[in-house]
Amino acid sequence: MTDEDLAARSAAGDEPAFTALIRRLKEPAYRFARLHTGDPDEAYDVVQEAFVSAWKNLARYDPSRRFSTWLFQITLNKCRDRARRRKVRQFFYHARDLDHAANRADTGMPDPEEQLGTGQQAARLEAEIGALPEGLRSAFVLAAVEQHSQQETAAILGISPKSVEMRVYRARKHLQARLENPDA
Incomplete structure (x- = not known):
């Protein structure tokens, strides 16, 4: 069954169909949220909130569009929303977000994802992606990391496919420059 078939069944009240959607899309949604938030725990919470919201709003899903686009x-x-709330807290408390600081505390245990591949290089790349301006970051993560088409990425972000192309190009150039010259 396609995601769209499962979404239609879910909208009719079939909870196992929605569970199947969650199983299919939780990893790509988590990777997207992780790269967008820069924090694994926050990304996990974001994905949970997204699936709860999707379940509650299935009646508003347009079956002529891809379900994954709607979910993203x-x-x-x-x-x-989380970034806005964090900025408001920072404004009122004039300090780093306490949740963020606690998550960044040195626990002495390496992050399992950083142990994959080249570890430090992967962590540095992730940090550089997280430091991209929001518009570039979203387009880059969706198109280059999650490998959505330009059309899908454009639909998710509400911009033109040409804008997606330009943002991904600019993000790649920015990342290349930062990775080649980290002090710049």
Whole structure:
């Protein structure tokens, strides 16, 4: 069954169909949220919120569109909501977000994802992706990391496919420059 078939069944009240959607899309949604938020725990919370919101709003899903596109739009909105709340807290408390600081504390245990591949290089790349301006980061993560088409990425972000192409190009150039010259 396609995601869209499962979404239609879910909208009719079939909870196992929605569970199947969650199983299919939780990893790509998590990777997207992780790269967008820069924090594994926050990304996990964002994905949970996105799936809860999707379940509650299945009646508003347009079956003529891909379900994954709709879900990624919800996930992106949840990431943006959390970023806004964090900025408000920082403004009022004049300090780094306590949740963020606690998550960044040195626990002495390496992050399992950083143990994969080249570890430090992967962590540095992730940090550089997280430091991209929001518009570039979203387009880059969706198109280059999650490998959505330009059309799908454009639909998720509400921009033109040409804008996606330009943002991904600019993100790659920015990342290349930062990785080649980290002190710049």
